[in-house]
Amino acid sequence: MDESTRREFFALAGGAAMLTVTLRPAEATPDMLASAIRNVVGTAPVKTGKVKLDIPPLVENGNTVPMTVSVASPMAPEDHVKSIHVFNEKNPQPNIGNFYLSPQAGRAQVATRIRLADSQKVVAVAKLSDGTFWSASVDVVVTLAACTEEVI
Amino acid sequence: MPSALVNIPKKAKRGDVIEIKTLMSHIMETGYRHTASGEAVARDIITSFTCRFNGAEIFRADLFPAIAANPFFTFFATVTESGKFEFEWVGDKGFSETASASISVE
Numbered sequence: 001m002d003e004s005t006r007r008e009f010f011a012l013a014g015g016a017a018m019l020t021v022t023l024r025p026a027e028a029t030p031d032m033l034a035s036a037i038r039n040v041v042g043t044a045p046v047k048t049g050k051v052k053l054d055i056p057p058l059v060e061n062g063n064t065v066p067m068t069v070s071v072a073s074p075m076a077p078e079d080h081v082k083s084i085h086v087f088n089e090k091n092p093q094p095n096i097g098n099f100y101l102s103p104q105a106g107r108a109q110v111a112t113r114i115r116l117a118d119s120q121k122v123v124a125v126a127k128l129s130d131g132t133f134w135s136a137s138v139d140v141v142v143t144l145a146a147c148t149e150e151v152i
Numbered sequence: 153m154p155s156a157l158v159n160i161p162k163k164a165k166r167g168d169v170i171e172i173k174t175l176m177s178h179i180m181e182t183g184y185r186h187t188a189s190g191e192a193v194a195r196d197i198i199t200s201f202t203c204r205f206n207g208a209e210i211f212r213a214d215l216f217p218a219i220a221a222n223p224f225f226t227f228f229a230t231v232t233e234s235g236k237f238e239f240e241w242v243g244d245k246g247f248s249e250t251a252s253a254s255i256s257v258e
Binding site: 092095107110115 | 169170182184205208209210211212213214215216217218219220221223224225226227228229230
């Protein structure tokens with residue numbers, strides 16, 4: 001193998017390695033989270049955007065974490081948010097809550113308090129009246145975990 | 153003892169979007185905890201919450217153990233006429249509570 005083909009070989013190999021890296025999704029999503037989302041959306045594609053998920057990025061107590069989900073939507077009968085689904089990655093169950101709205105809700109925004117058992121990713125998926133799905137996700141760091149502690 | 157807190161404005165202008173806040177006191181036992189002796193504590197949560205205005209459903213929620221104790225919800229409604237908001241919480245072990253609040257729209 002002369003010098004030039006050797007160099008070409010390495011260039012090619014490097015290119016291939018980079019390609020594999022870019023083809024892999026940015027973050028590995030645990031199966032439970034993925035299948036819980038599939039249960040809601042079916043085979044429809046989920047696009048990122050429109051949804052805003054407000055959770056403090058650093059949470060001291062996982063037992064009550066304030067969370068607000070809002071979706072950019074006029075909430076008119078012909079164009080509104082039908083439902084909002086919130087999921088997590090590492091609690092015992094992947095579901096947090098499903099919220100169903102009617103056009104009369106006026107504003108596509110829901111706030112509640114949730115439990116997080118560990119530092120993890122929280123995902124909100126909104127279903128619009130035209131059948132499209134939109135999502136947002138936030139990484140949350142939790143210092144005191146919820147759900148699994150002993151009852152005293 | 154179960155009790156509900158509901159907060160809506162008493163008055164609004166026609167077409168206003170109002171904010172509704174509800175709180176229901178409930179332990180929301182996850183079913184994933186154990187006592188010191190190792191026995192599992194049975195799940196006891198509210199599974200569903202519904203808000204209706206003059207009979208028409210505006211907002212509904214399915215709750216999971218990941219909803220914190222004393223479930224608190226804030227959501228919105230467009231009001232076009234005076235009427236009554238009715239709230240209903242349903243859960244494990246036959247839990248069922250209702251509350252209502254009226255609004256006058258000018």
